[in-house]
Amino acid sequence: MILILLLILPFLASLTLFTGKLGNHSRNFALISSMVIFVISVVVGYAFTFADDKILSLDLDLEKLLNIQIILKADAISMVLVMLTTLLVPIIITSTSRKENRTHNFYALILLMEMALIGVFTSSEMILFYIFWELALMPVFFITAIWGGENKKKITVKFLIYTLFGSFAMLIAILYLYTLTPHPHSFSFESFYQLHLPYSVQVPVFLAFFLAFAIKIPLFPFHSWQADTYNTSPVQGTMLMAGIMLKMGLYGIIRFLLPITPDVVAGGSLIFLPLILFGVIYGAIIAIRQPNLKKLIAFASLSHVGIIALGLLSNNHYGIEGGILQMFSHGVNVVGFFLCYYMIVKRTNTDRIADLGGIASVAPRFALVFLIVVMANVALPLTNSFVGEFLILLGLFQFNKVMAIIAGLTIILGAVYMLNMYKKVMFGPQTKATEEFEDLSIREMLLFVPIVISIFWAGISPSFALQMIEGVVKSLITNH
């Protein structure tokens, strides 16, 4: 029952904010409610670890009212992503500076987004899942369209049509699979899992789902919306997209592609693994040459999530476990990076790497925090990414040795662009923009505390998380 609280609370908070009655208190209200939601999700996580079968579920029969069944289920994978969402949203809300004076709608949209994301990660009925999946698109669309930067009109429309196109392909697949379920037809995940489709049916179903997920994540060659959208969106919107929204696609791979089309995945996902791999290297190489920070992280992100997708599709438990862990880590790291980015932009009004330099000498605290975040993005041992990427590469190695070796290159390339960027931005002579760079205030330091903690916690003792997801991953593998 507590699961539904996680959906209702953000929704109610969002509605309250939309009315605009709160005026100047909007930001505080949003922050407090998001923290309350985080606390509840911790309680849910606590209840979860003591549940017998490691699954929390809720089944409401509202067929008469809604014509769909409400089935919510949270297993370990859902829990990881719900925790990620509820952890990051307060950070994202806090990161808005008071100066910018965002209206109440901005916070309302963020909370609506939180509700949609939690819905995606917990629903266990196809149409419900689809509703949340689409709903999650709207807030981030409006955030980018209203508060975005240059050229936002064209970019947001492209982003919207692109992602909706993928979703509609998925809708066709869902409707088609629905007709295959035994009478009476059902949209529940369970009935979809028991389909055991022949290979010739699995291929089109795989393609339709994969299109939706690949656009959302995004994977090469469906990534062309990403860099522009990240660039034009306000930083909170980018955090929502890069930190959480793209995990929806990866989550979809785990939930649908692995159990519903196992033979296609086992056979190497048609031609897509090499394509994704190419995208991983391509993203990393392009990132080296990017002139500004936001585009750099956009392409770096393309590379990082490509690796996760490879791990998930490598079809063995190392890859999948690593992938799930890395989903969490990537969310934390990328939001950490964007926070650093935001600190720089707020103080210097530029994010061109060439205009920056010598920040470390005036802002040692910031330099330390930024270093930790950069190291986590490079997957240095003791940081969270190391565990995830190592497991992914291990899994990929078992699947195909050549691909694993090529994929391993990205760790080197990642070090190249990240460290290069760090060197240029933080060391060297100071520039005009960075002369009066203020160090982090206490409030800003606090913002980084949860991020730094989760970087090291997952890096030093990953066993806690790994044990949690082990059971689910095993059932995923043995299902077929």
Add this chain to the structure above:
Amino acid sequence: MYAIITISIVALIVLMLGALGHKKPLLPVVFAGLTLAFGLNLMGWNQSVHLFNEMYIADNFSIAFNGVLIFTTILVFLFAPVYYKPVKRPLEDVYALFLFALVGALTMTAFGNLLMLFVGIETMSLSLYILAGSKKFDPNSNEAAMKYFLTGSFASGFLLFGIALLYGASGSLNLEEIHQYVVAHQAHLPGMLHIGLLLVAIGMTFKIGAAPFHFWAPDVYEGSPTLITTFMATVGKVAAIAAFFRLINSSFAEISEVWKLTLTIFAIATILVGNLSAFYQDNVKRMFAYSGIAHAGYMFIAIITLKESAAGVLLLYTMSYTIATITAFAVLILVREETGTFNIKAFKGLAKSNPTEAFAMTIAMLSLAGIPPLVGFAAKYNLFVAAIEQGNLPLVIVAIIGSVISVYYYIRPIIAMYVSKPNEDIVIESSNSYRRQIELAAILMIILGLIPGVFINLI
């Protein structure tokens, strides 16, 4: 039946009051009459009354759709005071014609005899022809009326000819008797019946405004006074589609092989033509004409699938379509009033100056585009499920592709309202009551989205 009588009497009273020169009591009388009719209509629920030798059948189907039609008319009338503010004369003729058109529409959903269908269609159409030209000194309005009348009477001819052929084949105009004839002679139906059915379908497709007989719609919608367009796009379309559903469902359900392919082609053509043409429109009113065509295509799916639940799904679809369309048109009327143009540029920056209207418009557009969790999505998705359960995958794929296209043109006003810089010299002001009515429509839309199942399981 009582609803029809009430509305007719109210229309006559309105005419009389106008003739006597009273302006003030007109709208209150209309509202009181329509509300009364709405209640009388609902009182017949579950009674299934057959009147005048099966001419008029008040079953749950017709009561539900009549409820939608009357309610829609009430909503349209809510926006009348603002729309007709500059007009000094009492306007009793316009109001009465609205009511007469409604009477025709109510008859169309409840016919039990093809003649009754024709009478209903003509009652509605004739009133609409005049209404389309009711802006007497506006050449566009005159053009619209002329075009509508010429093509419309042509279509009525087709319809009547088809009815005659159906009579010639089956020997009856009664839906039930035609049904019995069709079932008995299923194996060897005469060619006359095929042609008759095709001609009737063409006539109905014209009235619905679906491809390939949709050419009148954009010009007529654009030229007519906006309030009339709203009425045509909602009441006119819903009544015609409900009538067509009733005709096919009660007489020809068993011989789906005869009409299914034709209607599927019509539906696919309608969805593609409507959405692709709307794509290029800068004139929002014209865009709505094409969007209305596209939605007619989606509603065709309900006729093609003809499941038991299809009537309920169609009901939900018409409700979601009418409320969203009325909301959008209400905002459009306001914008046009202040800027003098229907161009999409007029919407620029509306979110800053009129946040409530912009929000309502956004909800309406997203609902029409079928974005969850709004009611438009629930309606579309249930239609698709009904179609796909019969294995009609190609139709569903086309419909979904159409939805993707539609997102683009529905999102354009939203972008204009929220993203573009406002027009500097023009301030759009709306009265409080108008705003409250738009709010009401938006709230209705949201509520409908929360309880779609209630309406699907209604009939």
